[in-house]
Amino acid sequence: MALRSVFDASQIRTEFENAGINSHFIPLIWKYVIQNPNCEWDEVPSLPSSAYPLLRSKFKPSTSTVHSVIDSSDEVTTKLLIKLQVGCKMGCKFCATGSMGFKNNLSSGEIVEQLVHASHLSQIRNVVFMGMGEPLNNYTALVEAIRVMTGSPFRLSLKRITVSTVGIIHAIKKLQNDIPNLNLAVSLHAPVQDIRCQIMPAARAFPLERLMDTLREYQKNSQQKIFIEYIMLDGVNDEEQHAHQLGKLLETFEVVVNLIPFNPIGTLSHFSTSSEQKVTKFQKILRGTYSIRTTIRKQMGQDISGACGQLVVNQSDKRSTGSAGLLTDIEDLSL
């Protein structure tokens, strides 16, 4: 039987419970593994004797490996390529991950292991779930991973965790009950249903009007601002009329809009980058006419394909088709 990640919280809790081992040992094991990533189970101190054979027979300290660590010349961005790729089934037309198709879901342990790998390089304060698949399509593992990240020994603040979604309506509703106070980012990318469906096929199942009603409800209950991601595609969704439509759609919400200049990679992309003037004009309309806080995403890590799915696609077959943007400033906004 394949060994599971020791960070698969429900698995290890169940195994410990069945063996009569107190679950308060679990965070101690995690802490030891974080500090000693290549440890053998026998080296973990002070566990009940029955815990050692159980760990050996069922769990591994890590089920993923860091394939490469690439620093950008911007000197602040580092991308880890972790061997786990699972793709995404949402098929957004501008996204490199979407072009990979869907292979598998991550387990909660595999999600947490990414944080463990990253924490070996730097102290991690913010976590954003986005870019390599739709988090809410893997709901149970996502919720479990967030609970692990906010508990001992990680102790990340929920205020510093953001989940980004294309707008899976039923899951947004559920998330609010399961983890109140989580930051929500919505990849809106268009102010009207027609354009959304054109560039995000999954939007057909989640009509814009119903999505906005769900977000209104979410905001009413959570009293938190919502982050809106909007990728700027030349001639598709970046005209002045689109800015006005978006402004009207969002003016009664507490939102921060993040305009993402499209970052083309590869030659197959059928989208082009909006000019700087267009992006700035778009921002001006949202800010000036509708008083909506609007930022333009920083272009960090471009030289290392720092955007959604790019690194994997670049490394694997050099045939990528585009990207949803970079990960660096949703977390800045949520501070």
Ligand code: SF4
């Ligand atoms: S943008 Fe997000 S949801 Fe869309 S295909 Fe890419 S990873 Fe999936």
